[in-house]
Structures are given as structure tokens and as C-alpha cells.
Amino acid sequence: MKLTTGLVRAGVEASMGSVGDSYDNALAENLWMLIKTECIRGRTFTTRAEANLALFEYIDGFYNSRRxxxxxxxxxxxxxxxxxxxxxxxxxxxxxxxxxxxxxx
Structure with a gap:
């Protein structure tokens, strides 16, 4: 409720979906499933920075541009x-x- 009020006061419109809709959650779950399947599964990262770089390269270098x-x-x-x-x-x-x-x- 506080979030909604804050968004209205700031003149910001919420992304999509409304109470009872599963669209936001379904899209997020689908993206994470793809990231896990195509980027993370089967890999071991020695540092958080290495994992962050792999995620960045996947999302910005492949998912958003070449997929x-x-x-x-x-x-x-x-x-x-x-x-x-x-x-x-x-x-x-x-x-x-x-x-x-x-x-x-």
C-alpha cells in the first residue's frame, strides 16, 4: 500500500499487472528460468564478482541483443x-x- 501511494505521489505508473494478476511474477520466473538454464547451470563461480560478470555478459551481451x-x-x-x-x-x-x-x- 505504501509503495502504491508513493508511486502515485511521484507520478509514476506501476509497470504492469494489478492485484490478482500473475503477469509480473510469471515474466520474472520465466527470465530467471532462462538465466539458470542458459547461463548458470553447470558453472561454478569462485567470486561474487565473477558471477555478476557472467550475468551481465549473458543479459546485456546475449539475451537483450542477440537472442x-x-x-x-x-x-x-x-x-x-x-x-x-x-x-x-x-x-x-x-x-x-x-x-x-x-x-x-
Missing amino acids: IQKRLGYLSPVEFEEKHYADQATAERTNLKPRQPALAS
Whole structure:
């Protein structure tokens, strides 16, 4: 309750979900399952710093940039963004072609 009141006073909107929804928890559980499966399982870290670096490299170096996503047409975010800008450049080149003068009758 204090959190909600604080958010309202600060003009901040809560991320998603409402009382009784499991969306926030389900998304977090899914992310942690992937991290455990793809990054942590089977590895031993000698220091907390080593574990933190492994997590950072996985999340920022792979999960957020190179992991393919169904919503992006099975492209990674980097590939999707590259395609977007390439398509945009092609559209701009097409729109910049000089118009042919109208034929005089």
C-alpha cells in the first residue's frame, strides 16, 4: 500500500499487472528460468564478482541483443534493428528518385 501511494505521489505508473494478476511474477520466473538454464547451470563461480560478470555478459551481451525472438520474426533485436534501418534507407532512396517530367501533349 505504501509503495502504491508513493508511486502515485511521484507520478509514476506501476509497470504492469494489478492485484490478482500473475503477469509480473510469471515474466520474472520465466527470465530467471532462462538465466539458470542458459547461463548458470553447470558453472561454478569462485567470486561474487565473477558471477555478476557472467550475468551481465549473458543479459546485456546475449539475451537483450542477440537472442532470437518470436515477436521479431525469429530475429534477434540487433538483426531486427538492422533490418528496420535497411528497409527505412531503401524506402528513403525510393522516395528520393527524381520525378520524370510530364510529357507535353
